[in-house]
Amino acid sequence: MVTQLAEKADAVIIGGGVFGCAIAYYYTKNNPGKKIIVLERNEICNSATSRAAALVTRIRSKKHFVPLSYETYHAIAEMEKQLGESMDMKKVGVLHVAASESSVAALDELMNVASAFNEPAEYLSQETVRNKVPWLKTDEVLKFGFMPGESYCDPYLLGTFFERCAKMQGADIRQGIEVNELLIEEDNAVGVSTNAGNIFADSVVIAAGAWSPIFAAQACVGLPMAPVRSQYWITERNDIFPVDSSIVLLPDAQAYARPEGGALLFGIREKKSMSVSPKEIPADISDFPFSNDKGISDLSEVIDNLARFFPAVYDIGLKFYIAGFSGYTPDNNLSMGIVPGIKNLYAATGCAGAGISVAGGVGLAFAEMIAGKPNPFDFTEFDISRFGNVDPFGKEWLEKCALARSQKRSG
Numbered sequence: 001m002v003t004q005l006a007e008k009a010d011a012v013i014i015g016g017g018v019f020g021c022a023i024a025y026y027y028t029k030n031n032p033g034k035k036i037i038v039l040e041r042n043e044i045c046n047s048a049t050s051r052a053a054a055l056v057t058r059i060r061s062k063k064h065f066v067p068l069s070y071e072t073y074h075a076i077a078e079m080e081k082q083l084g085e086s087m088d089m090k091k092v093g094v095l096h097v098a099a100s101e102s103s104v105a106a107l108d109e110l111m112n113v114a115s116a117f118n119e120p121a122e123y124l125s126q127e128t129v130r131n132k133v134p135w136l137k138t139d140e141v142l143k144f145g146f147m148p149g150e151s152y153c154d155p156y157l158l159g160t161f162f163e164r165c166a167k168m169q170g171a172d173i174r175q176g177i178e179v180n181e182l183l184i185e186e187d188n189a190v191g192v193s194t195n196a197g198n199i200f201a202d203s204v205v206i207a208a209g210a211w212s213p214i215f216a217a218q219a220c221v222g223l224p225m226a227p228v229r230s231q232y233w234i235t236e237r238n239d240i241f242p243v244d245s246s247i248v249l250l251p252d253a254q255a256y257a258r259p260e261g262g263a264l265l266f267g268i269r270e271k272k273s274m275s276v277s278p279k280e281i282p283a284d285i286s287d288f289p290f291s292n293d294k295g296i297s298d299l300s301e302v303i304d305n306l307a308r309f310f311p312a313v314y315d316i317g318l319k320f321y322i323a324g325f326s327g328y329t330p331d332n333n334l335s336m337g338i339v340p341g342i343k344n345l346y347a348a349t350g351c352a353g354a355g356i357s358v359a360g361g362v363g364l365a366f367a368e369m370i371a372g373k374p375n376p377f378d379f380t381e382f383d384i385s386r387f388g389n390v391d392p393f394g395k396e397w398l399e400k401c402a403l404a405r406s407q408k409r410s411g
């Protein structure tokens with residue numbers, strides 16, 4: 001019998017979504033010669049990442065997200081140079097639409113955030129908006145704020161740009177490798193066991209998206225997040241959807257929209273969001289029955305409110321339905337950092353539906369932390385201990401996280 005020598009790396013990452021790939025990118029960039037292995041049981045970016053609507057929103061009311069998103073834009077520019085390819089970011093800007101006093105107050109506050117970060121932003125007139133976004137009904141709207149620097153992207157391209165650059169820099173990215181368990185000795189994470197043997201490492205990062213709480217539980221930690229369904233539709237093509245019109249955020253309809261090649265991609269927050277125990281999600285996300293009617297009953301419940309701004313929604317054909325899981329938390333903050341109580345274990349999880357936007361900052365933060373350097377960003381609000389002890393598989397917790405999404409008004 002041949003005894004396999006156990007492998008050793010400086011760091012190992014569970015999950016090859018946008019977070020896992022971004023961490024590998026920054027780690028190899030900033031620590032040449034160090035060995036990092038990313039383990040992905042399917043194909044890179046097969047799960048939440050490739051399903052995202054991919055608004056790369058920078059300016060948010062939660063100010064601690066903002067520097068993370070700026071880092072994503074910075075990384076994209078760097079990777080485009082490195083690969084000699086364009087990621088074809090669609091810099092169409094975000095139009096914030098306020099149709100109630102509370103939304104106007106939130107918009108004014110957001111414009112202050114934009115100004116604090118030197119992000120270009122201006123209020124627009126009804127007439128300008130009507131020309132810019134022909135599908136939008138504007139008569140109930142009180143105020144429009146426009147931020148021309150905001151963009152959307154192809155999320156799979158973003159993930160694979162991180163992956164390809166990381167590989168060029170020496171990362172070992174393995175597909176088709178399933179992690180079964182964390183290897184823990186006393187209170188130290190020392191590696192992972194996989195379907196292809198054990199890998200030992202000085203740092204272990206859980207970046208397994210919806211499935212992350214399963215790994216944290218092996219370290220006796222209740223990771224505070226829950227997989228909550230996000231869903232959106234893409235209409236048929238129509239002249240009212242110019243390819244270069246802006247992203248539109250509609251807090252009063254709890255909806256968002258963006259152009260999609262002459263059609264419109266739009267998403268809603270349904271009245272009752274669906275959350276599921278991580279243990280009940282199959283390894284291949286395409287096997288999960290997200291909806292038996294392509295989300296139509298959820299859409300029907302809110303369609304009248306949406307039609308106040310998008311009247312064509314009643315008649316337009318819907319060509320595609322996309323759904324996936326994001327890791328939500330009751331306060332809509334990320335849930336990430338050092339896993340409490342276990343040395344050398346990190347969790348890049350709980351994306352709160354913003355993982356494409358914040359991927360750059362998340363990647364840099366974890367790359368620095370696992371290299372023993374300070375986190376350049378403020379993660380106080382994302383602290384894994386902030387909810388106390390939670391049972392991430394229990395009904396009560398799952399419902400709390402689903403409610404956070406149902407009540408979300410921002411983009």
Ligand SMILES: Cc1cc2nc3c(=O)[nH]c(=O)nc-3n(C[C@H](O)[C@H](O)[C@H](O)COP(=O)(O)OP(=O)(O)OC[C@H]3O[C@@H](n4cnc5c(N)ncnc54)[C@H](O)[C@@H]3O)c2cc1C
Nearest residue numbers: 015017019048049053054055179209324351354355356357
């Ligand atoms: C419908 C929808 C719309 C969205 N829209 C936006 C948006 O507009 N803007 C935005 O910023 N974000 C958006 N998001 C959120 C964004 O997609 C996520 O935040 C982001 O993709 C999270 O990346 P991740 O790497 O954490 O997870 P994932 O992409 O899910 O990656 C986790 C990976 O871990 C792997 N894995 C799990 N278990 C194991 C194991 N045991 N062994 C090996 N590998 C394992 C999985 O196969 C998977 O590839 C949206 C999400 C959805 C679903």
